Amino acid sequence: MSQSIQSVLNAFAVLETVAERQPVGLSETARLTGLPKTTVLRCLATLNETGWLLPSIDGRSEWSLTNRSLLVGMRSTPAGGLAAVAQEELSAIREEVGETVHLLVRDEDSQVVVSRADGVNAIRTYLGLGTRVPFHSTGSGRAMLAAMPADERGRLLDGEASLPGFDREAVERHVTAAITRGYAVNHGEWRSEVGGVGVAVFGGAGDLRGAVSVSLPAARLTKIGAESVADVLLASQRRLSHILR
Numbered sequence: 654m655s656q657s658i659q660s661v662l663n664a665f666a667v668l669e670t671v672a673e674r675q676p677v678g679l680s681e682t683a684r685l686t687g688l689p690k691t692t693v694l695r696c697l698a699t700l701n702e703t704g705w706l707l708p709s710i711d712g713r714s715e716w717s718l719t720n721r722s723l724l725v726g727m728r729s730t731p732a733g734g735l736a737a738v739a740q741e742e743l744s745a746i747r748e749e750v751g752e753t754v755h756l757l758v759r760d761e762d763s764q765v766v767v768s769r770a771d772g773v774n775a776i777r778t779y780l781g782l783g784t785r786v787p788f789h790s791t792g793s794g795r796a797m798l799a800a801m802p803a804d805e806r807g808r809l810l811d812g813e814a815s816l817p818g819f820d821r822e823a824v825e826r827h828v829t830a831a832i833t834r835g836y837a838v839n840h841g842e843w844r845s846e847v848g849g850v851g852v853a854v855f856g857g858a859g860d861l862r863g864a865v866s867v868s869l870p871a872a873r874l875t876k877i878g879a880e881s882v883a884d885v886l887l888a889s890q891r892r893l894s895h896i897l898r
Contacts, residue, residue: 676715743770792851793864795837848874857898
């Protein structure tokens with residue numbers, strides 16, 4: 654195998670390790686990849702120079718992905734098309750409820766934020782593009798779980814069972830409620846004092862494409878009521894399903 658090909662393989666190994674463990678330092682990356690520190694350092698510097706990785710403030714301690722990976726991936730996956738189609742709907746929801754709206758799609762055993770419309774209130778919630786979000790404790794995740802076959806839902810929940818605060822019975826109750834009423838709610842189970850309401854997004858054939866959620870301070874959600882937010886989301890869900898046919 655030529656040296657140039659091995660260099661590419663090394664760079665990909667480092668990139669994937671940072672993606673899985675970010676933020677992560679040089680020593681940990683070297684341990685996980687099995688590469689010498691000098692090799693990892695060259696890879697980190699190159700990936701930083703090409704815009705794929707971002708160092709911590711001190712420039713060397715820990716590394717994270719930039720949004721470049723998300724943007725490149727979205728150009729070649731259904732998520733990119735869905736985000737483009739849904740952006741107008743996200744903005745419309747935001748204008749009606751005044752809160753931050755996220756579009757999330759499934760990526761293997763987690764969900765990822767692929768688009769966002771920021772809320773207009775002084776105190777508002779925020780998730781960066783590319784943020785990975787659990788299923789069991791979020792409105793978007795519970796909405797997607799409710800739209801999945803029972804065996805697939807069970808497998809995903811088995812994978813999240815070791816996460817802090819996981820309560821299988823409570824999650825099942827939330828999912829059952831979401832199946833019944835068509836939307837899911839969380840009242841701070843994932844992020845303290847942050848609530849959310851989510852609905853699944855379906856294609857024209859009824860295939861699960863992702864979820865749209867409204868995220869806001871839990872106290873404000875209690876005040877305005879999840880039902881009023883859900884009414885807006887369900888109307889948007891119907892419009893998106895029609896567009897995605």
